[in-house]
Amino acid sequence: MSDRAPVIVFIGQPNCGKSTLFNSIAGYKAQTSNFPGTTVTHVHSEVLWNRKVYSIVDLPGTYSLSPHEPQEKVVLTHIFKEKPDLIVNVIDASLLSRSLELTLELLELEYPMVVVLNMMDLARKKGMTIKVEELEKKLGVPVVKTVATRGLGTDVLMEAIEKALRLSARPDAPRFSREVEKRIKDLMDILPEDFPLVANQRFTAIKAIEGETLAVDKFISGPDRAFKSELDRLRQEVSALRDAPAYEVISVERHHLALKIFEDCCRVTHSKVSAIDKLDNLIMDPVLGYFFMLVIFAGMFYLIFKVGSPLETWLLKPWEAIRLSIENNLGHSLLAELLVGLVQGIGGGLAIVFPYFIPLLFLIGFLEDVGYLARASFLLDAFMHRLGLHGKSVPMFILGFGCNVPAIMATRILESRRDRIVTALLIPFIPCAARTTIILALVAFLLGPWWALGFYFFNIFLIAILALILKKWFKYDSPGLILEIPSLKVPSLKSIWQKIYFNLKEFVRFAWPILIGGSILLSFLSYVQFDRLINAILSPLVSGLLGLPQSLGVTLIFGFLRKELSLLMMFQALGVGYGQLLSVITKTQLLTFVAFVSFFIPCLSTLSIIWKELGKKVAMMSAALNLSVAVVVSWLIRLVASLF
Amino acid sequence: MLRDHKAMFGRKRNGQKIVKPTLEGLCSLLEVPAGQIFKIAEIRGGQGLHRRLLALGFHPGDLVTLDNEAIMNGPVLVRNLTSDTRIGLGRGIAQKIMVETVTGDER
Numbered sequence A: 001m002s003d004r005a006p007v008i009v010f011i012g013q014p015n016c017g018k019s020t021l022f023n024s025i026a027g028y029k030a031q032t033s034n035f036p037g038t039t040v041t042h043v044h045s046e047v048l049w050n051r052k053v054y055s056i057v058d059l060p061g062t063y064s065l066s067p068h069e070p071q072e073k074v075v076l077t078h079i080f081k082e083k084p085d086l087i088v089n090v091i092d093a094s095l096l097s098r099s100l101e102l103t104l105e106l107l108e109l110e111y112p113m114v115v116v117l118n119m120m121d122l123a124r125k126k127g128m129t130i131k132v133e134e135l136e137k138k139l140g141v142p143v144v145k146t147v148a149t150r151g152l153g154t155d156v157l158m159e160a161i162e163k164a165l166r167l168s169a170r171p172d173a174p175r176f177s178r179e180v181e182k183r184i185k186d187l188m189d190i191l192p193e194d195f196p197l198v199a200n201q202r203f204t205a206i207k208a209i210e211g212e213t214l215a216v217d218k219f220i221s222g223p224d225r226a227f228k229s230e231l232d233r234l235r236q237e238v239s240a241l242r243d244a245p246a247y248e249v250i251s252v253e254r255h256h257l258a259l260k261i262f263e264d265c266c267r268v269t270h271s272k273v274s275a276i277d278k279l280d281n282l283i284m285d286p287v288l289g290y291f292f293m294l295v296i297f298a299g300m301f302y303l304i305f306k307v308g309s310p311l312e313t314w315l316l317k318p319w320e321a322i323r324l325s326i327e328n329n330l331g332h333s334l335l336a337e338l339l340v341g342l343v344q345g346i347g348g349g350l351a352i353v354f355p356y357f358i359p360l361l362f363l364i365g366f367l368e369d370v371g372y373l374a375r376a377s378f379l380l381d382a383f384m385h386r387l388g389l390h391g392k393s394v395p396m397f398i399l400g401f402g403c404n405v406p407a408i409m410a411t412r413i414l415e416s417r418r419d420r421i422v423t424a425l426l427i428p429f430i431p432c433a434a435r436t437t438i439i440l441a442l443v444a445f446l447l448g449p450w451w452a453l454g455f456y457f458f459n460i461f462l463i464a465i466l467a468l469i470l471k472k473w474f475k476y477d478s479p480g481l482i483l484e485i486p487s488l489k490v491p492s493l494k495s496i497w498q499k500i501y502f503n504l505k506e507f508v509r510f511a512w513p514i515l516i517g518g519s520i521l522l523s524f525l526s527y528v529q530f531d532r533l534i535n536a537i538l539s540p541l542v543s544g545l546l547g548l549p550q551s552l553g554v555t556l557i558f559g560f561l562r563k564e565l566s567l568l569m570m571f572q573a574l575g576v577g578y579g580q581l582l583s584v585i586t587k588t589q590l591l592t593f594v595a596f597v598s599f600f601i602p603c604l605s606t607l608s609i610i611w612k613e614l615g616k617k618v619a620m621m622s623a624a625l626n627l628s629v630a631v632v633v634s635w636l637i638r639l640v641a642s643l644f
Numbered sequence B: 001m002l003r004d005h006k007a008m009f010g011r012k013r014n015g016q017k018i019v020k021p022t023l024e025g026l027c028s029l030l031e032v033p034a035g036q037i038f039k040i041a042e043i044r045g046g047q048g049l050h051r052r053l054l055a056l057g058f059h060p061g062d063l064v065t066l067d068n069e070a071i072m073n074g075p076v077l078v079r080n081l082t083s084d085t086r087i088g089l090g091r092g093i094a095q096k097i098m099v100e101t102v103t104g105d106e107r
């Protein structure tokens, strides 16, 4: 342990604030939101504290050590394969009694451990007073209070971690009732020499009685018949104690133990219905809830448009002026073309993406932190079932409005692979922040907000239709919804700002350079007239099928990199400024183009994440599905327009 | 099965003719009126579901109440008063949680 940085893992039930706590210690690295199941993979960071390096790991939340969902299994892998030096068990203090059940299970591991009572602010608001010393005595491990969103208590936590590592004290496993203890002891006594131990003998014995399939099962199905029949007998004896399966008996014992500790260590002085609870009842109302949902989403759209469009006009002006002055002074030389490319790249990023991108990120971050995602999942569950999906897919769709990539990652919380595939195939049809920006900046700005809203609704309608079609394809047997609804929380501005900053950094570091580079490259290509070749090749599609100017062909290539590129480069390809767009193409052509570009293929990052998460076949399927939808939809737009 | 619970749903809507679970009788979470307190008696269904609910803090003996019921055969919102948590449960799952009435002093 001396040469290697000690490994500290954060383990706790979903939504207790592990990632927020991790971020406040290690800097913003892990996604956070008020939805159980936000973290789906481990995030790791080296932290320097008091001249020592610690290796801290944030893990997905898990309700117990009998994992059910795929991301929960990550936790077990970390406990047993990576062998951490210290477990930091994070608890949502406002849900103390339930959270202690996992704590008791973790204590059975007998690893060095520190317990963190996070969300102390919420616990206090609920009228809870927690006696820390009492709790420390009962659990036999140090207990620290924190408020992760405000970074309170992190120093104390680091001190406790340092001390716990130094002492390396192993807690005693909690004791069950005498009857159960007797059976555990019996089993420990007859565990064969070569039995694959998990953590320790006692833990292994408990898990064997619970019928957990850790390493135990393979052994049990092996040759040692005497052991197996003995195990069966003990299991039945435990089971007979409460006339319930053995795992339930043990779980109920932990439950009672947790309740007992809770009653001894915590006093609840008042529990009045707060204003937030009343609001919650309205939001979750079986009738009004849907009305609120509509208001929330329409309001979001309206707000973004109201903020974005004046800002856009204002930001566009100087760049337009610079472009004109370059053209006036330098004519059509190579230098002028390249400069125009540069100016359009920079200006496009600033004036078109920023006014809409930031407000959208803000609002999505707000909804996430308030806890609306879980509520929307609940409200839309019945509807989603009709589409052959699950309420649990709803947060992924909402996340998709921000960016499709994390949305596809988030599908990991879906238990069945079938649901994951269907959801991942649908997500690329959700207009992400970049595409929303384009829809607002082009369609709303040039054709009017109603067109954009219409396009948006059409988009959502399209997803529903596709879901129905996919339902025919993939046999549907979604299990019912089981989703914890976390309490509504007042979002912390800091946390929302961190999310915006994180996405913005990605944009500035990655997308904007591509945007500028691509813009310059396009200028160059058109100067040497290479773009004509590409345009000629794509012409049957672009002009033949879609009825668009041939010169737009080349922008599609860029659109594969990032959707907003094709739309921004449209101006350059057509050789006009922002204001004059409608003088060279018709409204129908604009709509057709927006529709085609939106759907024709998932952008490179989306496609690669689908590939990585679900394999080549699904990625190919996604590309094919998008292309066919894009062709059909743009063709339909043309058809409808020709009727008027 | 399906027809059965549709009938139940209908009955609930037209007037308050809900059959209250008798002391010894069990009733699924789908059949009880919202807002009243019940005690979990038994969780039916497969091991996977059973263990999931236990992990989420739903144990026999816990006091629960339905916060409300989504329309259109949607999920129900169950509040566990013992651990002070709330979960949304699909109808098929709520149907497998059997509850009984509580006597006054258990509250």
Ligand SMILES: Nc1nc2c(ncn2[C@@H]2O[C@H](COP(=O)(O)OP(=O)(O)OP(=O)(O)O)[C@@H](O)[C@H]2O)c(=O)[nH]1
Residues within 6 Å of the ligand: A012, A013, A014, A015, A016, A017, A018, A019, A020, A021, A031, A032, A033, A034, A035, A036, A037, A038, A039, A040, A059, A060, A061, A062, A118, A119, A120, A121, A122, A146, A147, A148, A149, A150, A368, A369, A370, A489, A492, A495
């Ligand atoms: N009021 C309050 N809110 C908090 C505190 N800590 C975290 N939160 C909020 O609680 C929500 C959940 O936090 P996360 O850090 O995402 O929780 P997690 O444990 O990582 O959740 P999973 O990854 O889903 O298991 C977020 O909206 C946080 O802003 C706290 O101490 N006080």
Ligand SMILES: [Mg+2]
Residues within 6 Å of the ligand: A018, A019, A020, A030, A031, A032, A038, A039, A059, A060, A061
């Ligand atoms: Mg997390």
